[in-house]
Amino acid sequence: MNLNQECIMLKSELKKFSQQVILDKADEFDKAGTFPIDHIKQLADMGILGALVPEKYDGAGLDLIGFVVSLEEMSKVCASTATVVATHNAFFVYPILKYGDEDQKKKYLPGAATGAIVGGFACVETNDAGATKAGDAYLITGTDPLVFNAASQGPFTGFFPVKDGDCTLLACVVDEDAKIARKETSAVLGLRSAGIRQVVFNDLTLSASSILGSLQNGHAVLNATRDCAAICLAAILVGIAQGALDEAIKYARERIQFDQPIINFGMVREKIALMAIHIEASRQLVYDAALLYDAGKKLQPAASKAKYLAGQTAIEVTTQAIQIFGGYGYMKDYPVERYFRDAQVVNVIGGTPAMQKELIAKETIG
Numbered sequence: 001m002n003l004n005q006e007c008i009m010l011k012s013e014l015k016k017f018s019q020q021v022i023l024d025k026a027d028e029f030d031k032a033g034t035f036p037i038d039h040i041k042q043l044a045d046m047g048i049l050g051a052l053v054p055e056k057y058d059g060a061g062l063d064l065i066g067f068v069v070s071l072e073e074m075s076k077v078c079a080s081t082a083t084v085v086a087t088h089n090a091f092f093v094y095p096i097l098k099y100g101d102e103d104q105k106k107k108y109l110p111g112a113a114t115g116a117i118v119g120g121f122a123c124v125e126t127n128d129a130g131a132t133k134a135g136d137a138y139l140i141t142g143t144d145p146l147v148f149n150a151a152s153q154g155p156f157t158g159f160f161p162v163k164d165g166d167c168t169l170l171a172c173v174v175d176e177d178a179k180i181a182r183k184e185t186s187a188v189l190g191l192r193s194a195g196i197r198q199v200v201f202n203d204l205t206l207s208a209s210s211i212l213g214s215l216q217n218g219h220a221v222l223n224a225t226r227d228c229a230a231i232c233l234a235a236i237l238v239g240i241a242q243g244a245l246d247e248a249i250k251y252a253r254e255r256i257q258f259d260q261p262i263i264n265f266g267m268v269r270e271k272i273a274l275m276a277i278h279i280e281a282s283r284q285l286v287y288d289a290a291l292l293y294d295a296g297k298k299l300q301p302a303a304s305k306a307k308y309l310a311g312q313t314a315i316e317v318t319t320q321a322i323q324i325f326g327g328y329g330y331m332k333d334y335p336v337e338r339y340f341r342d343a344q345v346v347n348v349i350g351g352t353p354a355m356q357k358e359l360i361a362k363e364t365i366g
Ligand SMILES: Cc1cc2nc3c(=O)[nH]c(=O)nc-3n(C[C@H](O)[C@H](O)[C@H](O)COP(=O)(O)OP(=O)(O)OC[C@H]3O[C@@H](n4cnc5c(N)ncnc54)[C@H](O)[C@@H]3O)c2cc1C
Pocket: 120, 121, 122, 123, 124, 144, 146, 147, 148, 149, 188, 190, 191, 196, 345, 348, 349, 350, 351, 352, 353, 354, 355, 358
């Protein structure tokens, strides 16, 4: 795909920042589970944190294609940092922008652009948490076990099933409140520095001014948010896969066995060829879906196709990268085990592969 000049410049700027700044701390932050707040502030100064926030609200107002190439560059080095930025834009900024009223936009978007707030997303479609009607307001109780960016203490978009109310799914913005507790999760496999916390709601009162759009459109807000997020997460999966391939090629050039670099061996070369093919095909689907978004067109099934293929690719490519590293691939001294762990998680979040295939089948069958 021929990217326009703006995208090429963004890609190069993000590549430089990722290699010169993010890379240095990626492993350390992963091991310690550190939320990369300094990097996020610097990305805010570069306009990337407020990528999808329009200029009217102090954001960069980027096209989605520009945002996905930026995510890809970041996740070649650190998928956690890319996921923090993607969650903030796709799961927090986007639903407010698309469904919020002017007061909500003025309240949250300028802060989201400058990094004063880093937004999250809590979606509880099961009985683990829920809303009950209390007069004109709703009371939220229960737990969301895994919420990205919760470590930042910022607001988040919330989606809660409603018991005995006048809607079935409440879409809202949840602000900091004494009735919310953010607790450490048990250690997670991947995306360990993406600020994941367990969020407990203890009779939190949500007034009408927190609702996104009308009471009845909760499912529409969630579906649209997931479609936008699927494209962003797919870009992260492509970046993880490309990062793993780059590391595998570097290692295969350096590793000598039987008096020659292992990159000379046909079986290793075949692995590299297959990895490159799958990455390129996935990237193409991600860019196609991003361009549909920029053209204001329907995102399904393109968004789910991109997320599904990029997920399968990232899982396969990171597995093969570990094989190319041999026994060293299994060790934390080398980066490919982190890519493998991160691929597993990004593949699941925002809709599992089974969910993406259901959506694709529904659209394809008609
Ligand atoms: C590290 C991490 C961070 C996360 N962060 C957030 C966050 O910030 N905010 C948030 O709200 N959530 C977050 N999540 C939750 C995540 O979005 C869910 O885990 C994911 O959507 C899958 O839902 P589930 O865990 O309830 O699995 P389930 O829905 O219980 O699925 C389990 C299995 O059953 C299959 N399955 C379920 N339903 C069907 C069906 N109808 N047909 C066929 N197969 C089906 C699934 O594909 C899967 O294989 C996070 C998860 C992780 C691992």
